[in-house]
Amino acid sequence: MQNLLHNLNPEQLAAVTLPAQSALILAGAGSGKTRVLTTRIAWLIQTGQVSPGGILAVTFTNKAAKEMQARLSAMLPINTRGMWIGTFHGLCNRLLRAHYRDAALPQTFQILDSQDQLSAIKRLLKQNNIDDEKYPPRNLMYFINSAKEQGLRPHEVDAYDDFNRKFVQLYEMYEQQCQREGVVDFAELLLRTYELLSRNQPLREHYQRRFSHILVDEFQDTNDLQYKWLKLMAGQHGAVFAVGDDDQSIYAFRGANVGNMMAFERDYNVQNLIKLEQNYRSHGHILDSANCLIAHNSKRLGKNLRTDAGHGEPLRVYEASSDLQEAQWIIEETKSLIGEGMSRSEIAILYRSNAQSRVIEHALFTAGIPYRVYGGQRFFERAEIKHAIAYLQLMDNPHNDSAFLRVVNFPTRGIGARSLEQLQDAARQYGISLYAAVAYVAGKAGTSLGGFVKLIESARFETQNLPLQEMVKVVLERSGLMMHYQSDKDGADRIENLEQLVSAAMLFVSEEGFGIDTPALAGPKAQAVAGAGITTADGVEIVDADAPLHTVMSPLSAFLSHASLEAGDNQAQVGQDALQLMTVHSAKGLEFDAVFITGLEEGLFPHENSQQEQGGLEEERRLMYVAITRAKKRLYLSFSQTRMLHGQTRYNMKSRFLDELPDECLKWLSPQVQHRWFGHTAKAAWDDAPQAGANAIAQQFSGKDIGWKAGETVFHQKFGEGVIVNIEGGGGNARAHINFGRHGMKLLDLGVAKLQKV
Ligand code: ATP
Ligand code: MG
Numbered sequence: 141m142q143n144l145l146h147n148l149n150p151e152q153l154a155a156v157t158l159p160a161q162s163a164l165i166l167a168g169a170g171s172g173k174t175r176v177l178t179t180r181i182a183w184l185i186q187t188g189q190v191s192p193g194g195i196l197a198v199t200f201t202n203k204a205a206k207e208m209q210a211r212l213s214a215m216l217p218i219n220t221r222g223m224w225i226g227t228f229h230g231l232c233n234r235l236l237r238a239h240y241r242d243a244a245l246p247q248t249f250q251i252l253d254s255q256d257q258l259s260a261i262k263r264l265l266k267q268n269n270i271d272d273e274k275y276p277p278r279n280l281m282y283f284i285n286s287a288k289e290q291g292l293r294p295h296e297v298d299a300y301d302d303f304n305r306k307f308v309q310l311y312e313m314y315e316q317q318c319q320r321e322g323v324v325d326f327a328e329l330l331l332r333t334y335e336l337l338s339r340n341q342p343l344r345e346h347y348q349r350r351f352s353h354i355l356v357d358e359f360q361d362t363n364d365l366q367y368k369w370l371k372l373m374a375g376q377h378g379a380v381f382a383v384g385d386d387d388q389s390i391y392a393f394r395g396a397n398v399g400n401m402m403a404f405e406r407d408y409n410v411q412n413l414i415k416l417e418q419n420y421r422s423h424g425h426i427l428d429s430a431n432c433l434i435a436h437n438s439k440r441l442g443k444n445l446r447t448d449a450g451h452g453e454p455l456r457v458y459e460a461s462s463d464l465q466e467a468q469w470i471i472e473e474t475k476s477l478i479g480e481g482m483s484r485s486e487i488a489i490l491y492r493s494n495a496q497s498r499v500i501e502h503a504l505f506t507a508g509i510p511y512r513v514y515g516g517q518r519f520f521e522r523a524e525i526k527h528a529i530a531y532l533q534l535m536d537n538p539h540n541d542s543a544f545l546r547v548v549n550f551p552t553r554g555i556g557a558r559s560l561e562q563l564q565d566a567a568r569q570y571g572i573s574l575y576a577a578v579a580y581v582a583g584k585a586g587t588s589l590g591g592f593v594k595l596i597e598s599a600r601f602e603t604q605n606l607p608l609q610e611m612v613k614v615v616l617e618r619s620g621l622m623m624h625y626q627s628d629k630d631g632a633d634r635i636e637n638l639e640q641l642v643s644a645a646m647l648f649v650s651e652e653g654f655g656i657d658t659p660a661l662a663g664p665k666a667q668a669v670a671g672a673g674i675t676t677a678d679g680v681e682i683v684d685a686d687a688p689l690h691t692v693m694s695p696l697s698a699f700l701s702h703a704s705l706e707a708g709d710n711q712a713q714v715g716q717d718a719l720q721l722m723t724v725h726s727a728k729g730l731e732f733d734a735v736f737i738t739g740l741e742e743g744l745f746p747h748e749n750s751q752q753e754q755g756g757l758e759e760e761r762r763l764m765y766v767a768i769t770r771a772k773k774r775l776y777l778s779f780s781q782t783r784m785l786h787g788q789t790r791y792n793m794k795s796r797f798l799d800e801l802p803d804e805c806l807k808w809l810s811p812q813v814q815h816r817w818f819g820h821t822a823k824a825a826w827d828d829a830p831q832a833g834a835n836a837i838a839q840q841f842s843g844k845d846i847g848w849k850a851g852e853t854v855f856h857q858k859f860g861e862g863v864i865v866n867i868e869g870g871g872g873n874a875r876a877h878i879n880f881g882r883h884g885m886k887l888l889d890l891g892v893a894k895l896q897k898v
Contacts, residue, residue, distance in 0.1 A: 144156075144179055144182050144215055149172075149418055151414055151416050151418075152172050152416060155414045157180075158180075158412050158414075160352070160379045161411065162382075162404075162408040163382070163412035163414065164382050164383075164401065164405055164410050164413050164414075165177075165383040165384075165414050165415075165416065166383075166384065166385070166386070166413060167385060167415055167417070167443065168385055168416075168417070168419065168445040168769075169387070169445070169765070170419045170420060170421030170422055170445070170731065171416035171418060171419050171445060173385070174208075174729060176383065176416070177355050177357055178208050181197060181208075181353075182215040184353055186216060193350065194351060195225075195353050195355070196224045196354045197354075198227065198231065198354070199226065199227060199358070200227065200729060201227065202227060204357065205226045205230070208357075209221070209223065212225075221652075227705075228330055229329050229705055230705055232329040232332070232333040232369075233329055235333050235347075236249070236332060239336060242343065245324070245332070247697075248536045249322045249324055250322060250536070250704070251324055251326070251704035252324065252325045252704070253326070253521070256323075256542055257281060258278065259542060260318070261277045261280055261284075262277045263541070264313060264314055264317055265310075270310070275306060275307070275310065280310055280314075285325070285326075285327045286395060287311060288325075288330075288331045288365070289330075289364065289365050290395075291334065293315075294308050294315065320539070320541075320571070320572075321540050321541045321542070322539050330366065334369050337373070338372055344372065347373060348374070348376075348378060352377075352379065353379055354373055354374050354378055354380045355382075356380065357383055357384075357729070358383075358729065359382040359384030359401060360385055360388060360396070360401060361384075362397070362400050364400070367397070367400045367404070371407065380404070380408060386440060386441045387437070388766050390724075390725060390728065390759060390763045390766060392755065392759050393753075393759070401441070418445075418446060418447070418448075420447070421769065422447060422771055422772055423449050423450065423451060423773055424449060424450060425452055426452065426768060426769070426772075426775050426805075428802055429455055429775070429805045429806075430445070430768040432800065432801060432802045432805075433765055433768065433797060434762070437761050437762070439755075452774075454804075454805055454806055454807040455777055455801070455806050455807065456473075456775070456809055457776075457777045457807065457808045457809065458777070458808075458809045459781070459808075459884070461780065461781050461782065462780055462781070462782045462887065463496075463499045463783040463784060464503070465780065466739075466778050467500045467504075469778065470503070470738065471503050471507050471509065474509065475509075477774065484510065484717045484719050487719050487720065487735075488720040488721075488734070488736070489719060489735075490723065490724050490737050491722075491723060491724070491738050491739050492744055492745040492763075493785075499784075500721065501513065501721065509719060510717070511719040511720070511721055513722065514726050519644075520703045520704070524637055524638055525641055527546060527550060528641055529700065529703055530542075530543035530544075530547045531547055531599070531621075532615060532696065534547070534575070534596050535596060535600045535696070536694075536697055539575055541567075541575075544573070544574045545574070548574075550624075551620040553588065553591065553592065553620075559584075559589060562585050563581050563589060564577075566580040566581055578593050599614065599615055602614060603615070603660065603661070604661050605659050606659060606660060607656060607658060607659060608645045608648070608649050608696060608699055609642050609643075609649070611660040611661075612642050616641075622635065625638070645699055648699050648702060649695055652698060660695045660696040661694055661695075662695065663694060720732065724737075724764075724766060725763070727767065731770055731771075731772055733771075733773050733774065734773060734774035734775070735767070735770050735771035735774070736777075736778065737764075737775070737777050739778070739779065739783070740777055740794060740795040740798055741780065741783070741790075741794060742793045742794070742796065744783070745764065746761070746795065747760060761797065761800075779795060779798070780792065781877075781884070781885055781887045782886075789889075791858075791886050791887075847890075848890060849867070850865060850866050851863070851864065852864045852897065853897075853898040854895040854898060855895065856878070856893060859878075859883040859886060860880060860881075860883070861898060862879050862880035862883075862886070864876050865877040874889075874891065875887055875888065875890060878895075
């Protein structure tokens, strides 16, 4: 038997081997929370305190769930595929599939991702002639989701004015639309499961008995409904083992409530509160910087981190004149890391907003360095993939109106707006789906719509005995999608993606244990499980939502859920040794040998929106804390004086977070021209500047008639007084690096900047 417990420090050991009571492990980044949680699962099973089926483990991402399963497999000789380890959404999906009837859902209900949800809302407004300027679809979506996240149905929402009452009414209409179409959004997955279990006593008691141990990672980011859900699952006797870090709470904007940690301590009368303070991840300078930064926050539960690893390298800070230069610097530094023998997948490039990745991606592409982007536009969110998925959705559940509308006339088959209006009228009149309403449309419109229905029916018939990957292939051809993109001169990438969908389907069925030959439409084997017979005292038979997916879903349904829930990975690049690009949010829980945090500028990180919200800045600081603590050995920080974002050039000041890091941990790197003589702390360095150097630059441009020369003092509306350090270009394109002291060095366009001579 493998000794699971060696290599744990005394606090970790205590946490792993706690008795079966509720416990809270509150600890900083890299202190081994996730490791403790995983080891505890293995220990509970190995010591026979619980069978694998008695464990319910909640992780924050699918990637984390997979990683946890892999680690468990390495520790224990068991098949972990059947274990209940997943995200809240994934676990709820599994429960609802097994108990779809009790949850009042069709067996083939489908999941709307946020993009689908928004288009469903837009459609609702349009169909009911509601002014979408007065009631913006995005706001309505936010309203609905936050109501659901608080566990509120329309009649429970407190409507305090007319506007609010309208939103509540629209929320109700949206619910009816979803129900009619057999679709659920992300928040609904949770709320539906919560309601199912709270209303259905035998079912609730069954799961409460079954899951004697519930373990939750990243507990600080649970929202109110998720916390209620956990309490319901645990019941009176279940032991909840929660690990979290209040300093890493970064989802308040999505309703996460760090107060749940305190509530948990109180509600569960937690006797076992363990703090872990030894950090195993990062070198000293990195950790000191993280500690020093987060000390600027006021609302903290209080803890610190120490490490036995040496100081390591200082953090390297780089000021670029433009985002292009920043990207170039990243490339040079990564090349030298790779040259030192670091593998590419151990290097992460982090940014605050997705929009920042484009410039970096371009530079990496040009330099021929393989990279992989997490988040951003995900594989399953690409238009061509969405189209193919919509055909598959209709074959699985023809009443999904969103899917219907997406492809009824794509590729074009002569079904115009007029025909669709007629169809929508009929659907409204009879209260049925568009698909069903086709039978009620007469004339030419009826004929062309009928053709579409026939296409779906015959594709379904033709593929009924085929495995999923073959079904996908047939659908791509029969739908006309392949042909459509083949005749499009820019369609090559899209075709490649569609082919990738076939591979994704194949990989999926084998990974999920369906068997590569199982027909895609093969019904779920729920009967067999029912036969296994769990009968409660009052004679209610329960079909247990038991582990493997194939017991509760057909391969097609399962694959479609996967497309909505697990869309995070860019399938095309899996497995390659590539640089890792992602937002700071998606880096949570991960670690890398080297990390670049880019775009450290006021307005970008901290984000400008954070200024308006209460506690916004503290949340941004926690986000920065998360970013810093991802690094094991090397940390690089960069900012740029100018940046093109959303089509506009921004002139930026460096992020206040840089000033909150300890000087002794930082090494400032100087880009060529502007800092050769002038340090980043401006005035003092300027005073020391060798005059000869300044003159040399001045002469370089003295011949150009642009009205300015290096060495001159100028005044700028926003930045105040500064000194021109050098001038690039001439005539209408002239730009100058100007040292504005406190505000740092800026690159300004002389034709635009409205400078005054001092
Ligand atoms: P985060 O807050 O970022 O999620 P965490 O607290 O979950 O971090 P882990 O990811 O579990 O931390 O651990 C951080 C690193 O330290 C991992 O590489 C882990 O393997 C290692 N580690 C944890 N405990 C020990 C230990 N006792 N001895 C050696 N390495 C350890
Ligand atoms: Mg962790």
